[in-house]
Amino acid sequence: MDKSSPNKAGFIAIVGRPNVGKSTLLNKLIGEKLSAVTPKSQTTRHKILGILNGENLQAIFLDTPGLMTKPKDRLDEMMLNSTSETLRDADLILWIVEPYEVEAMPVQLKESNKEAIVIINKIDLVDKLSLLPLIDGYQKTYNLTEIIPISSKKGYGCDILLEDICQKLPEQSFFYEDDIVSIQTERFFVEELIMEKIYFLYRDEVPYSATVQVEEFKERAKGKDYIRAIIYIERDSQKAILIGEDGRGLRRLGEAARKELERTRGRPLYLELYIKTKKNWRKNEGLLREFGY
Ligand SMILES: Nc1nc2c(ncn2[C@@H]2O[C@H](COP(=O)(O)OP(=O)(O)OP(=O)(O)O)[C@@H](O)[C@H]2O)c(=O)[nH]1
Ligand SMILES: [Mg+2]
Incomplete structure (x- = not known):
């Protein structure tokens, strides 16, 4: 330096x-x-x-x-x-x-x-x-x-x-170590990535009514890593839209997210997605905090 x-x-x-x-x-x-x-x-x-x-x-x-x-x-x-x-x-x-x-x-x-x-x-x-x-x-x-x-x-x-x-920029000392690019957790990036795929794959209000929480994240020395994430939506009717005919929608979403995660993390992954309704979570202060907003 x-x-x-x-x-x-x-x-x-x-x-x-x-x-x-x-x-x-x-x-x-x-x-x-x-x-x-x-x-x-x-x-x-x-x-x-x-x-x-x-x-x-x-x-x-x-x-x-x-x-x-x-x-x-x-x-x-x-x-x-x-x-x-x-x-x-x-x-x-x-x-x-x-x-x-x-x-x-x-x-x-x-x-x-x-x-x-x-x-x-x-x-x-x-x-x-x-x-x-x-x-x-x-x-x-x-x-x-x-x-x-x-x-x-x-x-x-x-x-x-x-x-x-x-x-x-002002002259002052650094705030972070000089070898990191972010401070968000890997969990956070996984949640954002799944949300990004939801924005791409679903129309209208579904993405706005969805939020993602990673529930379990296991890195394994041998075999695939494991991530279980829940997609919360606001209304039961949105569940059917997310799942799609014969589960095709959810499969496509899971596959798109898994592929990108495998590419960026450079490791094989088993990704499980679940859907749950939390009525009007966007309006509920307690739920918003719980979801990290
Ligand atoms: N052609 C072109 N498209 C761009 C450019 N920058 C961003 N986009 C496109 O604009 C759209 C929105 O980009 P984002 O980066 O998500 O915009 P944002 O301001 O972060 O949006 P919000 O997070 O929703 O507020 C995407 O489709 C981008 O690919 C650019 O310089 N040229
Ligand atoms: Mg943005």
Whole structure:
């Protein structure tokens, strides 16, 4: 490590409306899939931390649930509160927007009174010329000076963004060991991964009504590892949808989750999925706590 220059470190909150590409950006910057990405809004429900370690640098990114304007239930409220808290604790904020029109600044960001960089994401989807008036629009509307166009998916602009972040982080000592990329448990990643597959495989309200809890996680020196997870849903009628005709839906889900887990963990796995109804869990404070929200 270079001893001549001081260490820089800090927390960088990634915020923005649902589906703008916050989790995709976190994964790109860290170079590992830490956060679930799906084409559906409100995929991320928890604050997810990813650590980027460099020479004299520790950038700690916090992916957050999308900022919706109208919370519909207790879970939505809790997600919004958690994002406000993340904003309060951050050294720097990345406000992620889409490349179409000047978006309204989320109230949580306004209230935080923190320095923010506007990140115009998904620029691979638009004509480059359309970006100039957009950048101008953000500057004029919010008097913000830093606006960086990127594509989290393709990686365009991510180097420039990282350089900018490095410059802005305060000089202070590291918060975590310099050889880890996350602090979430493996159980948590398994739950997120199963949820991601549910978002991909089921339509309408089913994914929003589902949450996953790993009940047992056994690593075995010989033979397959064993994971038993429960998918909780809000109504009995959703059980039949998840299971599908002749159990095909649940089998397909289990297989998709198992395959990715085997690939990422590099070990064979026996994955058992069960479904249970917990009526209106999204509205029930006690159940939400129990489920780790
Ligand atoms: N074309 C393109 N698509 C992108 C880009 N970044 C993200 N996406 C897509 O946008 C969708 C949403 O991405 P996420 O990363 O899950 O978005 P998010 O902001 O984390 O969403 P929530 O967690 O629901 O708030 C996915 O289908 C991504 O593949 C990008 O730079 N270009
Ligand atoms: Mg997300």
